[in-house]
Structures are given as structure tokens and as C-alpha cells.
Amino acid sequence: MHADEWVKQGEAVVTDAQLVEWMDPIAVIRVCYDVSQVALNAADGSSAVSPTRPDVQSLDIRIDNDAKKLIQIGLSGEPLQC
Secondary structure, eight states, X not given: OGGGTOEEEXXXXXXXXXXXXXXXXXXXXXXXXXXXXXXXXXXTSOBXXXXXXXXXXXXXXEEETTTTEXXXXXXXXXXXXX
């Protein structure tokens, strides 16, 4: 982004989290990720954010509890009621 002279403003925030799957040692945590305060602008000031982007997104975070390691973050196929 920086090399393309894009500017990010604002912060995204996790507003809720629920454990949705546990198969020791792998856990899947579904979170509500509020991106409503995040703007991404090109060098000319135009917005790179789609006008249809939802303010809150449901993400699945997969972790390996034994290795204390993040495995994957992705959009959830089933939204959390945020």
C-alpha cells in the first residue's frame, strides 16, 4: 500500500468474539471486526473502499493452541450476530 502511495486512516476493532470450534489443539474463534472507521485513499484522495463494504465483518481466526501460533484468518462463511 505505501509503495502505491495509498493512505490508511482509522483503526479496525474487534467488538465480539466466540469460540465456535475446538478440536484439540486447534481452535476457531469467530469475531466481529468493525472496520467502519477505516478509510483507504489513493494519492489523489479518492477512496479505495467499496461503498458496499459492510461496517462490521465476521472473521474466523484459526489457532494452534499447542504451538501458540496463528494458522489462518479469513472471512467467515457464517456471520456472527454482531
